[in-house]
Amino acid sequence: MERRRAALDWAAMRLLLGSGGFGTPDRASLLSEQMQSFFGPIDKLLFVPYALKDHDAYVEGLTARGLHGGLCLDGIHRRADPVKAVEEAEGIYIGGGNTFRLLDALYELNLLDAIRDGVRSGLPYLGISAGTNVACPTMMTTNDMPIVRPPSFEALGLIPFQINVHYFSGRTYVEAGGTFQEHFGETRDDRIAEFHEVNGTPVIGLWEGGILRVEGGQYSLRGAPARLFRRGQPAVDIQPGKPVWPPKDIP
Amino acid sequence: MERRRAALDWAAMRLLLGSGGFGTPDRASLLSEQMQSFFGPIDKLLFVPYALKDHDAYVEGLTARGLHGGLCLDGIHRRADPVKAVEEAEGIYIGGGNTFRLLDALYELNLLDAIRDGVRSGLPYLGISAGTNVACPTMMTTNDMPIVRPPSFEALGLIPFQINVHYFSGRTYVEAGGTFQEHFGETRDDRIAEFHEVNGTPVIGLWEGGILRVEGGQYSLRGAPARLFRRGQPAVDIQPGKPVWPPKDIP
Numbered sequence: 001m002e003r004r005r006a007a008l009d010w011a012a013m014r015l016l017l018g019s020g021g022f023g024t025p026d027r028a029s030l031l032s033e034q035m036q037s038f039f040g041p042i043d044k045l046l047f048v049p050y051a052l053k054d055h056d057a058y059v060e061g062l063t064a065r066g067l068h069g070g071l072c073l074d075g076i077h078r079r080a081d082p083v084k085a086v087e088e089a090e091g092i093y094i095g096g097g098n099t100f101r102l103l104d105a106l107y108e109l110n111l112l113d114a115i116r117d118g119v120r121s122g123l124p125y126l127g128i129s130a131g132t133n134v135a136c137p138t139m140m141t142t143n144d145m146p147i148v149r150p151p152s153f154e155a156l157g158l159i160p161f162q163i164n165v166h167y168f169s170g171r172t173y174v175e176a177g178g179t180f181q182e183h184f185g186e187t188r189d190d191r192i193a194e195f196h197e198v199n200g201t202p203v204i205g206l207w208e209g210g211i212l213r214v215e216g217g218q219y220s221l222r223g224a225p226a227r228l229f230r231r232g233q234p235a236v237d238i239q240p241g242k243p244v245w246p247p248k249d250i251p
Numbered sequence: 252m253e254r255r256r257a258a259l260d261w262a263a264m265r266l267l268l269g270s271g272g273f274g275t276p277d278r279a280s281l282l283s284e285q286m287q288s289f290f291g292p293i294d295k296l297l298f299v300p301y302a303l304k305d306h307d308a309y310v311e312g313l314t315a316r317g318l319h320g321g322l323c324l325d326g327i328h329r330r331a332d333p334v335k336a337v338e339e340a341e342g343i344y345i346g347g348g349n350t351f352r353l354l355d356a357l358y359e360l361n362l363l364d365a366i367r368d369g370v371r372s373g374l375p376y377l378g379i380s381a382g383t384n385v386a387c388p389t390m391m392t393t394n395d396m397p398i399v400r401p402p403s404f405e406a407l408g409l410i411p412f413q414i415n416v417h418y419f420s421g422r423t424y425v426e427a428g429g430t431f432q433e434h435f436g437e438t439r440d441d442r443i444a445e446f447h448e449v450n451g452t453p454v455i456g457l458w459e460g461g462i463l464r465v466e467g468g469q470y471s472l473r474g475a476p477a478r479l480f481r482r483g484q485p486a487v488d489i490q491p492g493k494p495v496w497p498p499k500d501i502p
Contacts, residue, residue, distance in 0.1 A: 020435065023435060053448045097445075101445070140396070140397050140398055140399075141396060143396070144437075145391070145393070145443075145445060146351075146390065146391050146393065146404060147391055147446045147448070147450065152400070153397060168427075172434065173424045173431060174419040174420075174423055174424070175421055175424065176419075180424060180431050183417065183423065184272030184274060184417070184459050186395075191395070191396040194304075194396060194398050195396060195398045198352070198398050198399055208434065
């Protein structure tokens with residue numbers, strides 16, 4: 001346990017944070033390639049499937065669909081002592097689904113401190129979609145439906161900003177009778193502006209297929225653009241290959 | 252106060268519940284017409300603007316955009332005693348915006364019991380979007396971003412089922428470079444299925460421009476279709492003019 005009680009040092013943390021939407025062949029290849037270079041010689045990841053209901057099917061489905069990066073996925077739901085499983089892991093992978101359900105399970109199983117301490121000590125962390133949301137200071141920029149109420153919205157805080165996954169700009173459209181019909185709900189930018197009416201933390205909107213790679217205190221973008229939102233400032237678009245943080249380095 | 256302590260009698264309650272997306276001229280006309288026939292001789296509504304940040308601008312904007320049904324809107328945020336304002340109101344209108352923020356404010360100002368008791372005693376209730384969400388047993392089928400954490404997800408419970416506002420079926424598309432690109436996030440039906448993995452309450456998906464009119468224990472649909480989702484059963488589409496409840500009457 002002692003080795004996990006690490007102080008907060010952003011530069012010590014290694015994370016690979018995916019937006020989601022990795023189902024197309026190009027995006028699946030990029031994810032696989034990034035996983036291989038990120039995890040290096042590690043061949044087994046502790047997989048956290050709590051964002052979906054059927055945990056066994058989740059692990060099997062990821063491997064069948066080629067979204068496992070060629071690594072062996074060890075489902076934490078099959079371990080008698082999940083906290084110990086985190087402490088012994090060489091790499092951790094938190095998958096997507098419903099973020100409210102995921103964070104609620106992490107609280108229920110008392111896993112937040114174990115994961116946070118592990119990553120602060122260098123445990124490499126892969127999150128996709130909901131798994132990226134819980135790496136943020138809070139889960140307040142999720143797009144998910146509040147099907148359960150976690151005891152807090154505070155999450156792992158492994159990065160100093162929020163990410164909005166599955167980000168897009170502009171309006172959405174739905175297909176009805178062969179034509180595209182405008183949907184009038186709030187846009188994603190509206191929602192992030194509402195977040196900034198009550199919270200000051202910057203938000204990175206990460207387009208689908210995008211991955212944020214965090215190593216040595218560097219935060220760099222792969223696969224898709226992102227948009228940086230800061231309270232009271234105009235949003236800034238950032239292209240793949242460029243850093244998204246710290247804001248002072250953003251043109 | 253005594254007259255407000257009404258027992259639960261579904262048939263005593265009068266509600267007009269809109270999905271949202273009333274910005275087009277046809278939809279605005281339908282809403283206006285429904286408001287006039289629903290409120291009858293009442294010419295002033297107590298308006299609850301807490302789902303948006305700027306309350307004065309909200310009241311002014313609704314009137315300017317013709318979404319006030321020709322009625323005078325009396326903003327509750329300008330009243331020294333909001334609970335008393337509810338007790339004295341002849342009609343109440345809860346507007347859209349962010350449902351987490353709205354419900355949080357209703358708890359903060361201790362308004363839930365006053366509104367619930369009023370409606371149980373016949374106070375006519377108009378809700379649009381977030382205002383429809385809070386009329387449900389819980390706010391768990393909102394589409395909004397969790398920018399604040401209300402003390403509970405339990406809401407007014409003025410109807411015996413959940414509504415998902417701004418409902419649509421199928422995938423969404425975003426416009427990028429003049430073409431429509433598929434968005435890979437969970438569909439609305441996926442999200443409602445996730446809700447039913449952990450909650451048993453039926454859900455009515457109400458398309459934009461749709462209004463559910465509740466009077467004398469009848470729940471009938473205007474302006475747009477709806478889809479009824481029941482746990483473990485196939486979804487059923489319901490056309491305008493038809494009842495959406497009780498499920499035993501749905502073909």
